[in-house]
Amino acid sequence: MGGRFDGRGYGDVSGVLYDVSTDEDAFPRQGVAVFLASKGITDYAPGSKDWKREVLFTLVHEIGHGLNLPHAFDDGRDSALTWMNYPSRLDPEVFWNGFDHSFDERERHFLCHAPHADIAPGACAYATRRSNLLSGGRVGDAAFRDVPEPEDGDERARPLLQIGSLKPHYVFGEPVFLKVQLVNEGTSALRYAKAFDPSDGLLTVTIVKPRGEVRLVRAPFALCQNHRLRRLAPGGRVAFDGIFVAFDADGAIFDEPGRYTLSARYAGVPGHILTAPETRLRVLHPTREEERVAILVWDKPLLMRAIGLRQPLIARDDWESYREAVMHRLPVDPGNTTPAFLTYTAALGWMKPHKPACAPRGYEADLIKAGAHLREVRAAHLPSGVVRKKRQIARKLRRD
Numbered sequence: 001m002g003g004r005f006d007g008r009g010y011g012d013v014s015g016v017l018y019d020v021s022t023d024e025d026a027f028p029r030q031g032v033a034v035f036l037a038s039k040g041i042t043d044y045a046p047g048s049k050d051w052k053r054e055v056l057f058t059l060v061h062e063i064g065h066g067l068n069l070p071h072a073f074d075d076g077r078d079s080a081l082t083w084m085n086y087p088s089r090l091d092p093e094v095f096w097n098g099f100d101h102s103f104d105e106r107e108r109h110f111l112c113h114a115p116h117a118d119i120a121p122g123a124c125a126y127a128t129r130r131s132n133l134l135s136g137g138r139v140g141d142a143a144f145r146d147v148p149e150p151e152d153g154d155e156r157a158r159p160l161l162q163i164g165s166l167k168p169h170y171v172f173g174e175p176v177f178l179k180v181q182l183v184n185e186g187t188s189a190l191r192y193a194k195a196f197d198p199s200d201g202l203l204t205v206t207i208v209k210p211r212g213e214v215r216l217v218r219a220p221f222a223l224c225q226n227h228r229l230r231r232l233a234p235g236g237r238v239a240f241d242g243i244f245v246a247f248d249a250d251g252a253i254f255d256e257p258g259r260y261t262l263s264a265r266y267a268g269v270p271g272h273i274l275t276a277p278e279t280r281l282r283v284l285h286p287t288r289e290e291e292r293v294a295i296l297v298w299d300k301p302l303l304m305r306a307i308g309l310r311q312p313l314i315a316r317d318d319w320e321s322y323r324e325a326v327m328h329r330l331p332v333d334p335g336n337t338t339p340a341f342l343t344y345t346a347a348l349g350w351m352k353p354h355k356p357a358c359a360p361r362g363y364e365a366d367l368i369k370a371g372a373h374l375r376e377v378r379a380a381h382l383p384s385g386v387v388r389k390k391r392q393i394a395r396k397l398r399r400d
């Protein structure tokens with residue numbers, strides 16, 4: 001049980017499934033969390049009947065994901081009365097009147113008859129199943145598929161999706177961020193969910209590697225959240241440039257030099273499944289030192305997790321030796337964002353307290369340290385969130 005989710009989505013995120021699987025260090029579907037300060041739960045008085053109902057529902061729902069059950073609407077069962085649906089997608093009153101606190105027949109069939117590896121946490125990664133008793137759960141699987149087209153003249157809305165990288169070429173081992181943009185090219189407003197990261201469950205990013213290997217970017221965790229729909233006026237555009245894809249739950253992605261092709265699908269505009277035209281980026285051939293520094297990360301799943309979660313303290317020793325190598329062994333290269341990204345990540349780590357449940361002691365947040373790191377960060381070619389964070393912490397430090 002947590003307070004509020006500290007990341008994209010914040011109060012809208014009511015639960016999370018952690019799903020990380022790499023060869024030597026496999027923990028797929030072994031952790032779930034429920035956020036008691038999320039909007040879906042704080043709508044009700046703590047301790048009241050409805051509050052208990054929401055907490056229990058979210059908890060069983062997340063455990064269901066842990067047992068490899070997808071959202072009912074990802075499996076074509078949009079109106080199923082089960083723990084695995086979102087009551088808000090149906091009429092909540094209809095849902096709660098009909099719901100009898102059970103999984104539906106398909107889910108029960110899966111739980112009773114699927115192979116052990118499909119169900120047991122720690123075995124198959126989320127949404128990967130040996131049986132075909134259930135489908136769905138893959139990132140972007142039609143979360144808004146069967147939502148009827150809004151009636152307010154939306155056929156004149158023309159949503160357009162674009163995806164690209166923040167730089168045309170990258171140094172070997174450099175962090176790669178992607179930017180996705182939604183443009184309304186129509187003459188009437190459209191509604192969209194502002195959920196542009198693969199972990200939000202509505203965006204699927206596909207990357208074709210230089211030798212043809214296809215990678216579907218799989219986030220190390222999946223957020224269950226209330227996707228409130230926002231309005232995008234004609235001619236309007238909205239973008240998110242913080243999609244971190246240097247590595248995902250399955251490990252490194254850009255681990256060979258050459259040309260990579262990016263594409264994306266987005267299910268966050270009701271009534272549409274949008275496809276972005278392909279774009280490309282190139283990873284340059286490394287020097288010996290650049291390659292050595294890059295593999296320091298790719299051989300260490302825990303360090304990748306620490307960087308992915310922007311909390312170096314998760315893998316402190318590996319982090320220190322990696323940082324040391326980046327700062328002192330990489331050739332001086334203003335075009336390489338790796339040092340700036342690492343300094344930024346160190347700053348974020350100091351912005352919040354860190355206390356693992358099993359550790360004897362934790363770390364307090366240290367805004368002075370965070371500020372000192374952030375001042376050094378050159379934000380060029382990093383996501384716009386970096387500049388925002390720099391300003392935010394500078395303001396905070398002035399206030400204190």
Ligand SMILES: [Zn+2]
Nearest residue numbers: 061065071224
């Ligand atoms: Zn869910």
